Amino acid sequence: MNLLRSATLLRHLALTLLAGFALYLLSLELDPFRNFQLATVAAYLCATAGLTVLTGLSGQLSLGHGALMAVGAYTVALCQNTLAEHDVTGNGVLPLSLLAGVLVTMAAGFVIGLAAARLRGPYLAGVTLAVAVAVPAATVTFDELFNSEQGLGVYVEPPPLSLGPYFPNERWQAWIALLGALLTMLLLANLVRGRFGRTLRAVRDDEVAARLSGIDVARAQVQAFVVSAAGAGLGGGLLAVLAQSVSPGAFSLTLSLFLLMAVVIGGLGSLSGAVWGALLLVALPDLAHQVSSGLVASSPAAAQRLEGNLPLLVFGLTLIVVMIAMPGGVQGLLHRVTGWARRRLPSR
Amino acid sequence: MNRLMRRTLAIATAAALLTAAAACSDDGQTPPAGVEVPGVTATEIVVGTHMPLTGPASAGYSEIAPASKAYFDYVNANGGVNGRKITYKIMDDGYNPANTQTVVRQLVLQDKVFAILNGLGTPTHSGVLDFLKTNRVPDLFVASGSRNWNQPDKYPGTFGFNTDYTVEGKILATHVKANFAGKKTCFFGQDDDFGRDSLVGVEAVLGAGAVVAKEKYVVTNQNVAPQIGALKAAGCEVVVLATVPGFTALSVGTAARLGFRPQWVVSNVGSDYQTLSKLLGEGKVLLEGVVGASNLPAPLDLNDPWTAMFKKIHDKYNGSAPFNGNTVYGMSVAYTFVQALQNAGKDLTREGLLAAVEKNGFTGPGYAPFRYSKTDHSGYGGYRLTKIEAGTQVFFGPVYTTDDTPTSPVTEYPTPRPTPPAVTLP
Known part of the structure; x- marks a missing residue:
C-alpha cells in the first residue's frame, strides 16, 4: 500500500485500471443511446483535459481548441478513407489513424504555441481566436481535399464479428472513446504531477520568478500547447469516428467557446474538473431539450422558440452562477464540501 | 488496515458484484427482443425528424415540420390511419x-x-445513413435533392423526396436550349453536391463546352461580388443558379449593383418568390422575368385545389405560422407519408412500409410523379417551370420528367394531377 502511495505512476495506473473496469461494466448496463452519450463525453474529455492543462496550469488562454479538434478529426477522416480506398481495413487501422490525428494536431499546436509564447492576455486570445475562425475556413478554400462545408464521410469498421452479430455498435464506440480518454487522463495525470507540471505552475504564477529559477518560460509554454493539442487532436478524431463524418460546422467557434466554458465550470486546472466539464457538454443540451419539450404541452410557440437556444442560455447562466458562487468550479465546490465534511466528522 | 487499503477493498467488492450482475445481461449473441414493431401500437405510430429549427439554415426551413405536424393533426382528428394516431x-x-x-x-x-421522415439537409442527413441502415429504420422522403438517397443496394431503407438536382439541371437546361439558343450560358452554384449535381445535369443537355463560365460559393461567405464580377467579365447572357434563397437574392442584388442584367434561371430550392421578395425588399423588381422550377402547387394560387385544401388545414391547425412554399412542402410530405401508411395496410411493419413505397402508385399535389421503384429510391421525377411576372410567380409550359442518367431524354408528362380528397374538419 505504501508503494501505491509513493509511486505516482503505479497509483495512477491502478486508478485507471479500476476506472476502466467500472466504465466497462457501466457500458454493459447502459442502453445504446446512453452508451453513445458516454462515448461523446469521453471524446470531449480528451479535449477538455488538454485544455485545462493549458489554461489552468500554464495560464495560457486558448479560444482555438475547437479548431485543433477539427485538425485531428480531418486527419483521422482522411487517413481512414485513404486506407479504406486502398483496401487496408480491419480493426488495427483505427488506432493508427487516431495516432496520425494526434501527431498532426501536435504539429499544429507547436506552430500556434510558438506564436502564443510571445503573446499575453488579449493578444493571445486574439491569435487563438483567429485559429478558430481560420481552420474551418481552410476546408472551404481547399475544397478538393476537404469537400467544403459538406465535409467528409469517415469510413469506420463495424464491431468485430467475434463479439457477436447483434453486438450494439454504440457500446463498441463507447469502448473506443473510453480507451482514448483513459489513456489521455493517465498520461496527463502523470505529466502534471511531475516536473513538467511544476514548471507550468511556476510559469503561470510568476514568469519572472520562474525565469530566475532557471526555467525556459517560452519553451515550457510551447510544450504546454503541444501537450494540450494532442488531447484536442485525439478528442476531435474520436468525435469524427463517433459521427462517421466531419464537417466544419461541427467545429465552429461556438465549440471552442463551449470547451473553455466547460473547463471553467468544471474547475480550471484540475483533471477531475475536466471530467465534470465534459459531462456538462453532453448533459446540458439534453437537459435543455427535455425542458423545452416539456413546455410543448403548455405553449408550443414558446417551446419552438426555446428549442436549440435554451442550451446556450443554460450554459451562460451556469457560468455566471459558478463564477459568483464557486470560483473553483464544480471540482472546487466538491473539494470544499469534502473538506468541510471531514472536519465535521470525527476522524476514524 | 490503513484507509487506502480499506477503500480499495470496498471498491473491489462493489466491482465484483457489478460483474456478476453484468454477466446476466445479454452479450450480443442473442438478437434483441422485438416481436412487436418499434414505434407502433394499436393506437399510435411514432415518427421522428431532424430539422434546422435554429441557426443559419433555419430561415424558412423551420416552418416545414410544423406544417407536416399540422397535417398529421388533421388526419388524427379524423381517426388516424387504420385507427392509429x-x-x-x-x-x-x-x-x-x-x-x-x-x-x-x-x-x-x-x-x-x-x-x-423528411430529415432535412445533405450534409446533415448523409452522416446518419449508415446508422439508420444498421438499425433497419425506414428513412423516408429525405428533404434534399442529393443523389445520395438513391442507392437502393447500399441503403435499402432510404428514399428521397425532392426532384434530384441533376434532373433539375437537365430540365432547366432544356428550357435554356429551347429559348436562349446561341446566348452565352453560365453557371453559379453552391460548392457541394447541390451545385455539382446540378451542373452535371446542365452540361448533360447543353454539352460540356457550352457553359462558358462556372463559379461557386459557400454559405458562410456572404460576399459573392468576385464570382458575379467574373460572370459579368465572361459576358454571360444566361446564368443558371443552383443557389439557396439567400444566395439567389445576393446574386441578383450584387449583379444589379455591378450593372449586370443576365437572364436568371434558378433552381427550385432558391426560386420561391415569397422568400426572395422578402429578402430583397425594395429590390424585388429585379426578380421580374426570373425563371424557376417547381413541382408543388403555388401557395399564393388559392384557385389550385391542392393549395386550397392545404390552406384550410393550415388555418385550423397551424394558424399562427405563415402559409408559404415551405408549408405546402411540409404538407405534401405528410400527405404522401399518410398514403404510404395506408398502402402498407393494417398490419404495419417496417418491411411493409418500405414495400409500399417501392410499389409507388402515389398521387397527390405534385405535377410530376414519384420515381420510386425497387431499383429507384429518388423522389419526384420532374418539374414544371415558373416565371415571375408582375409580382407573382406563375407556372408555364408542360410538366417535364427525366432521370439522372445524362443520356436519357427530357420528356413531357401529360397526365394531370388528381383532384384532392374533400377536407372534413371535425
Missing part, C-alpha cells in the same frame, strides 16, 4: 451534422420511432 417528434439539429448524429440516435434508440 400519428405522433411526430421534431428534433432541432441546427443544421450541424454533429447534432444530427445525437438527435437521430435519440429518436431511434430512446424514443423508439417507427421511421425517420
Whole structure:
C-alpha cells in the first residue's frame, strides 16, 4: 500500500485500471443511446483535459481548441478513407489513424504555441481566436481535399464479428472513446504531477520568478500547447469516428467557446474538473431539450422558440452562477464540501 | 488496515458484484427482443425528424415540420390511419451534422420511432445513413435533392423526396436550349453536391463546352461580388443558379449593383418568390422575368385545389405560422407519408412500409410523379417551370420528367394531377 502511495505512476495506473473496469461494466448496463452519450463525453474529455492543462496550469488562454479538434478529426477522416480506398481495413487501422490525428494536431499546436509564447492576455486570445475562425475556413478554400462545408464521410469498421452479430455498435464506440480518454487522463495525470507540471505552475504564477529559477518560460509554454493539442487532436478524431463524418460546422467557434466554458465550470486546472466539464457538454443540451419539450404541452410557440437556444442560455447562466458562487468550479465546490465534511466528522 | 487499503477493498467488492450482475445481461449473441414493431401500437405510430429549427439554415426551413405536424393533426382528428394516431417528434439539429448524429440516435434508440421522415439537409442527413441502415429504420422522403438517397443496394431503407438536382439541371437546361439558343450560358452554384449535381445535369443537355463560365460559393461567405464580377467579365447572357434563397437574392442584388442584367434561371430550392421578395425588399423588381422550377402547387394560387385544401388545414391547425412554399412542402410530405401508411395496410411493419413505397402508385399535389421503384429510391421525377411576372410567380409550359442518367431524354408528362380528397374538419 505504501508503494501505491509513493509511486505516482503505479497509483495512477491502478486508478485507471479500476476506472476502466467500472466504465466497462457501466457500458454493459447502459442502453445504446446512453452508451453513445458516454462515448461523446469521453471524446470531449480528451479535449477538455488538454485544455485545462493549458489554461489552468500554464495560464495560457486558448479560444482555438475547437479548431485543433477539427485538425485531428480531418486527419483521422482522411487517413481512414485513404486506407479504406486502398483496401487496408480491419480493426488495427483505427488506432493508427487516431495516432496520425494526434501527431498532426501536435504539429499544429507547436506552430500556434510558438506564436502564443510571445503573446499575453488579449493578444493571445486574439491569435487563438483567429485559429478558430481560420481552420474551418481552410476546408472551404481547399475544397478538393476537404469537400467544403459538406465535409467528409469517415469510413469506420463495424464491431468485430467475434463479439457477436447483434453486438450494439454504440457500446463498441463507447469502448473506443473510453480507451482514448483513459489513456489521455493517465498520461496527463502523470505529466502534471511531475516536473513538467511544476514548471507550468511556476510559469503561470510568476514568469519572472520562474525565469530566475532557471526555467525556459517560452519553451515550457510551447510544450504546454503541444501537450494540450494532442488531447484536442485525439478528442476531435474520436468525435469524427463517433459521427462517421466531419464537417466544419461541427467545429465552429461556438465549440471552442463551449470547451473553455466547460473547463471553467468544471474547475480550471484540475483533471477531475475536466471530467465534470465534459459531462456538462453532453448533459446540458439534453437537459435543455427535455425542458423545452416539456413546455410543448403548455405553449408550443414558446417551446419552438426555446428549442436549440435554451442550451446556450443554460450554459451562460451556469457560468455566471459558478463564477459568483464557486470560483473553483464544480471540482472546487466538491473539494470544499469534502473538506468541510471531514472536519465535521470525527476522524476514524 | 490503513484507509487506502480499506477503500480499495470496498471498491473491489462493489466491482465484483457489478460483474456478476453484468454477466446476466445479454452479450450480443442473442438478437434483441422485438416481436412487436418499434414505434407502433394499436393506437399510435411514432415518427421522428431532424430539422434546422435554429441557426443559419433555419430561415424558412423551420416552418416545414410544423406544417407536416399540422397535417398529421388533421388526419388524427379524423381517426388516424387504420385507427392509429400519428405522433411526430421534431428534433432541432441546427443544421450541424454533429447534432444530427445525437438527435437521430435519440429518436431511434430512446424514443423508439417507427421511421425517420423528411430529415432535412445533405450534409446533415448523409452522416446518419449508415446508422439508420444498421438499425433497419425506414428513412423516408429525405428533404434534399442529393443523389445520395438513391442507392437502393447500399441503403435499402432510404428514399428521397425532392426532384434530384441533376434532373433539375437537365430540365432547366432544356428550357435554356429551347429559348436562349446561341446566348452565352453560365453557371453559379453552391460548392457541394447541390451545385455539382446540378451542373452535371446542365452540361448533360447543353454539352460540356457550352457553359462558358462556372463559379461557386459557400454559405458562410456572404460576399459573392468576385464570382458575379467574373460572370459579368465572361459576358454571360444566361446564368443558371443552383443557389439557396439567400444566395439567389445576393446574386441578383450584387449583379444589379455591378450593372449586370443576365437572364436568371434558378433552381427550385432558391426560386420561391415569397422568400426572395422578402429578402430583397425594395429590390424585388429585379426578380421580374426570373425563371424557376417547381413541382408543388403555388401557395399564393388559392384557385389550385391542392393549395386550397392545404390552406384550410393550415388555418385550423397551424394558424399562427405563415402559409408559404415551405408549408405546402411540409404538407405534401405528410400527405404522401399518410398514403404510404395506408398502402402498407393494417398490419404495419417496417418491411411493409418500405414495400409500399417501392410499389409507388402515389398521387397527390405534385405535377410530376414519384420515381420510386425497387431499383429507384429518388423522389419526384420532374418539374414544371415558373416565371415571375408582375409580382407573382406563375407556372408555364408542360410538366417535364427525366432521370439522372445524362443520356436519357427530357420528356413531357401529360397526365394531370388528381383532384384532392374533400377536407372534413371535425
